Amino acid sequence: MYLAELSFKIIADTNFDQAEAAIRRYIEALIFNGQILGREFPTAWLQDRFNSRVVLPAEDALQQQYHSQRGKAVLEQLANSGLAYPQWQILGMDLMSSHTDPCL
Secondary structure, eight states: OEEEEEEEEBOSOOOHHHHHHHHHHHHHHHHHTTSSBSSOOOEEEOSSEEEEEEEESSTTTTOGGGOOHHHHHHHHHTGGGTBOOOEEEEEEEOTTSOOOOTTO
16 A cells, blocks of 8 residues: 555636535546545645645546546546646555555
């Protein structure tokens, strides 16, 4: 498992409720598709962006090629809420998650 941070830059006039709902729809679509693990995703509002921390099953799990149709649709809807496509970075292996043997 890997810990990643998604950053949603504010690109247009928005309000907290609208941005929060758009981020929630996007991340929940990825959860239901298995790209993000767990049900919680701590999110911080910084001056020009929102940052969310998530747990991934694999380093490449957030790539758009793995998005479901719903995931792709809510990704496109982020702009309607004043947010850019998320930028993401892998922070490292999640030390608190169970790991599988890579030799299997």
